Amino acid sequence: MLLISCPWCGPRNETEYHYGGQAHVPYPGTPADLTDEQWAEYVFYRDNPKGPFAERWMHSIGCRRWFNVLRDTATHEVLTSYRLDEPRPELPQAGGQR
Amino acid sequence: MTSTALPEHPDWLWRNPDPRSSYDVVIVGAGGHGLATAYYLAKNHGITNVAVLEKGWLAGGNMARNTTIIRSNYLWDESAAIYEYALKLWERLPEELDYDFLFSQRGVLNLAHTLQDVREGMRRANANRLNGVDAEWLEPEEVAKVCPILNVSSRTRYPVLGATFQPRAGIAKHDHVAWALARRADEMGVDLIQGCEVTGFLKDGDRVVGVETNRGRILAGSVGLAAAGHSSVLAERAGVRLPVQSHPLQALVSELHEPVHPTVVMSNHVHVYVSQAHKGELVMGAGVDSYNGYGQRGSFHVIEQQMAAAVELFPVFARAHVLRTWGGIVDVSPDASPIIGTTPVENLYVNCGWGTGGFKATPAAGWTFAHTIATGEPHPLNAPFALERFATGALIDEHGAAAVAH
Ligand SMILES: Cc1cc2nc3c(=O)[nH]c(=O)nc-3n(C[C@H](O)[C@H](O)[C@H](O)COP(=O)(O)OP(=O)(O)OC[C@H]3O[C@@H](n4cnc5c(N)ncnc54)[C@H](O)[C@@H]3O)c2cc1C
Ligand SMILES: [Zn+2]
Numbered sequence: 001m002l003l004i005s006c007p008w009c010g011p012r013n014e015t016e017y018h019y020g021g022q023a024h025v026p027y028p029g030t031p032a033d034l035t036d037e038q039w040a041e042y043v044f045y046r047d048n049p050k051g052p053f054a055e056r057w058m059h060s061i062g063c064r065r066w067f068n069v070l071r072d073t074a075t076h077e078v079l080t081s082y083r084l085d086e087p088r089p090e091l092p093q094a095g096g097q098r
Numbered sequence: 099m100t101s102t103a104l105p106e107h108p109d110w111l112w113r114n115p116d117p118r119s120s121y122d123v124v125i126v127g128a129g130g131h132g133l134a135t136a137y138y139l140a141k142n143h144g145i146t147n148v149a150v151l152e153k154g155w156l157a158g159g160n161m162a163r164n165t166t167i168i169r170s171n172y173l174w175d176e177s178a179a180i181y182e183y184a185l186k187l188w189e190r191l192p193e194e195l196d197y198d199f200l201f202s203q204r205g206v207l208n209l210a211h212t213l214q215d216v217r218e219g220m221r222r223a224n225a226n227r228l229n230g231v232d233a234e235w236l237e238p239e240e241v242a243k244v245c246p247i248l249n250v251s252s253r254t255r256y257p258v259l260g261a262t263f264q265p266r267a268g269i270a271k272h273d274h275v276a277w278a279l280a281r282r283a284d285e286m287g288v289d290l291i292q293g294c295e296v297t298g299f300l301k302d303g304d305r306v307v308g309v310e311t312n313r314g315r316i317l318a319g320s321v322g323l324a325a326a327g328h329s330s331v332l333a334e335r336a337g338v339r340l341p342v343q344s345h346p347l348q349a350l351v352s353e354l355h356e357p358v359h360p361t362v363v364m365s366n367h368v369h370v371y372v373s374q375a376h377k378g379e380l381v382m383g384a385g386v387d388s389y390n391g392y393g394q395r396g397s398f399h400v401i402e403q404q405m406a407a408a409v410e411l412f413p414v415f416a417r418a419h420v421l422r423t424w425g426g427i428v429d430v431s432p433d434a435s436p437i438i439g440t441t442p443v444e445n446l447y448v449n450c451g452w453g454t455g456g457f458k459a460t461p462a463a464g465w466t467f468a469h470t471i472a473t474g475e476p477h478p479l480n481a482p483f484a485l486e487r488f489a490t491g492a493l494i495d496e497h498g499a500a501a502v503a504h
Contacts, residue, residue: 001397002389015399019388021343040489044341044432048330050392073344074392 005081006059007067020056022046023068024088050074054088057081104200104271104376111277112156112284117291120317121149123471124309125324126296126332128152129161130272130457131449132324133279134464135471136288142465143472146287149318151311153295157276160326161457163426165349165371165383167362168458169206169267171226171233172499176482177435178229183479184462185266191461197278199271200376204361206267207236207244208501209411211256211367218498219262226264234263245361247414254410256368269362269373269381272457279464299336305444306336322447322471324463327392327427329450338441341488342429342451345386346396347502350423354378358414364501368407371501380418382408385502386428386454395425428453433493434500438467438480447471448485454502 002014028034028042047053053073058066070079070089080089123139125132128150139145152158168188170181192198210216219235226233238250241261250258280290291313298310300317308317325332330340359374372382384404387396401423409416431437431451436459438449449467452459466480476484487493 001399014397021390036489036491040341044488045339046341046343048340048343048390050328050331050344053390055389071389073390076391076393076395 002071002076002078004057004069004078006062006065007081007083008065009059009062012059012062016059016061018058018060020058020066023054023056052079052091111281112290115289115291117149117151117294117311117313117316118289119315120308121289122147122319123322124148124316124318124320125150125322126309127159127323127325128156128280128290128292129159129324129326130157130276130279130460131326131452131463131467132322133157133276133283133290134460135322135324135449135467136283136290137279137286138464138468139472140283140286140288142468145472148287149289149291149316150283151294151296151309151316152290152292155292156280156290157273160426160428161276162273163349163424164272164457165373165381166269166272166457167206167267167364167371167373168201168270169264169362170231170458171206171208171222171262171264171267172496173222173225174494174496175229176494177496177499178226178231180462180466180479180483181459182229182231183465184459187461187465188270191278195278195282197274197281199274199278201268201270202376203266203268204373205244205263205265206362206364207241207261207263209241209261209363209365209367210259211365212259215367216259219260222499223262232264232266236261236263245359245363247358247412248363249411249413256410258411267362269375271376275460296332297335299446301336301443304442306446320445320447320471322449322467324449324467326450326452326456327429329429329448333441333448336441336443336446338443338446338448340437340448340450340485342431342437343390344392344427344429345389346391346393346425347383347386347428347454348396348400348423348425349381349383350401351375351379351381351421352415352418353421355380355418359412363411365407365411366501368411370404370407370411372408372412379421380415383502386430392427393425394427430454432488434496435494436463436483437485438463439470439476439484440474441485453500455500
């Protein structure tokens with residue numbers, strides 16, 4: 001089970017949260033101009049890296065707020081969590097080959 | 099198949115060759131799908147200058163980790179066609195491959211616990227019958243006749259309100275299936291190369307011409323990806339983006355028991371699926387973990403929930419012990435249907451997105467993928483499962499019939 005830190009409530013078990021997939025996926029700026037391929041890209045295509053991944057979680061049985069988490073999908077290590085209005089943090093280089 | 103003893107191993111199964119410098123076709127991934135593809139490339143198309151490259155050991159990925167459920171009771175015409183084709187191939191493969199991998203057509207029950215489940219189940223059973231798939235709707239008393247250890251009392255938290263039943267569904271010994279396919283492919287000249295990881299692709303403009311591996315460069319006329327959970331990581335190295343997400347999916351077995359469980363039972367609502375292996379273990383699975391992951395292990399609370407559901411449905415399991423749990427990495431597509439076909443890179447083909455349910459499709463996946471690679475065109479059975487459907491919107495939404503939450 002993952003131990004995830006809500007920016008407002010602190011570290012809680014994974015079972016308190018709901019997963020929301022990739023973070024930082026902006027809604028298209030000019031939706032009317034998009035081709036079918038670009039719409040497919042926005043609706044269906046998400047990154048799926050083996051390594052650090054910025055993703056959304058919601059503290060569903062706590063404060064019910066969404067926030068972002070940087071997590072390593074290969075090791076399950078939760079690297080950091082941050083609020084939606086904060087930029088994706090730089091990773092310390094210590095992790096080596098990921 | 100009536101025998102219950104495990105099949106004897108043949109004296110030898112396959113050669114262990116070093117990779118040659120070039121092949122007509124290179125398949126990446128020696129799971130069931132990669133092996134079946136190689137087998138049908140040789141058998142149906144006479145293409146035997148083929149290598150199957152496997153980073154680990156043969157069939158050590160999801161092929162060795164699945165709960166072996168085989169059925170074809172999917173909702174949509176496209177799915178019914180390909181899964182039913184697979185089931186018909188399963189019915190003749192033990193003889194064709196001369197290998198008794200204990201394909202046991204003991205039937206599958208998909209339980210309904212809510213009014214909506216009942217409606218979905220009846221609709222699916224009717225759709226199945228229109229597609230020539232054996233399926234019936236059973237009331238709770240009839241469900242109890244098929245599986246007497248199932249608790250169909252109305253006094254449970256999620257009472258069984260009925261079930262769909264597909265009598266021709268069943269289970270098979272998955273690793274024996276892989277070995278059976280591997281042996282025949284090897285006999286026809288296919289090189290099965292273990293410990294050979296594909297790390298990149300050789301391209302000439304928009305065309306793939308080979309692969310980079312930890313054992314050197316290998317040239318190839320065509321390259322077929324059958325890498326299950328790692329499909330998107332691999333395709334990205336060829337410059338192709340795939341709409342799949344990789345998730346951990348767990349399963350577990352109990353210690354051995356006398357035969358108590360005569361069929362396969364799946365419940366999408368309380369989320370457990372159970373069968374009893376030939377040796378006697380209860381084999382159980384649940385849904386995927388919600389998050390993306392490549393760690394080949396999942397969260398304990400998923401097991402806890404699946405156990406709670408199992409014990410309520412099967413009170414007789416209350417004192418059974420869990421012997422072993424494990425996880426695999428499955429690649430889930432947005433419509434819970436696979437992607438089999440061409441890619442924007444010429445001569446590069448992809449077979450992925452089978453998510454939690456690709457074992458049952460193994461022979462049909464191999465048959466259609468081999469056809470696509472051999473001819474450059476999809477087979478009618480896999481044409482609807484092209485990558486383009488995400489742009490055209492012609493999705494094949496099987497979340498309901500996938501029977502596993504993802
Ligand atoms: C716990 C669990 C239960 C399941 N239960 C069922 C079920 O009951 N019924 C059902 O129909 N399906 C089930 N599935 C799904 C099924 O196992 C998969 O859909 C199916 O096995 C995928 O095809 P495959 O056999 O080729 O994949 P795999 O056997 O995973 O083959 C892919 C291979 O590619 C190799 N590979 C990856 N990257 C590289 C690389 N770079 N270079 C070389 N090789 C590489 C891997 O090592 C692996 O051996 C289950 C899966 C899991 C994990
Ligand atoms: Zn919180």
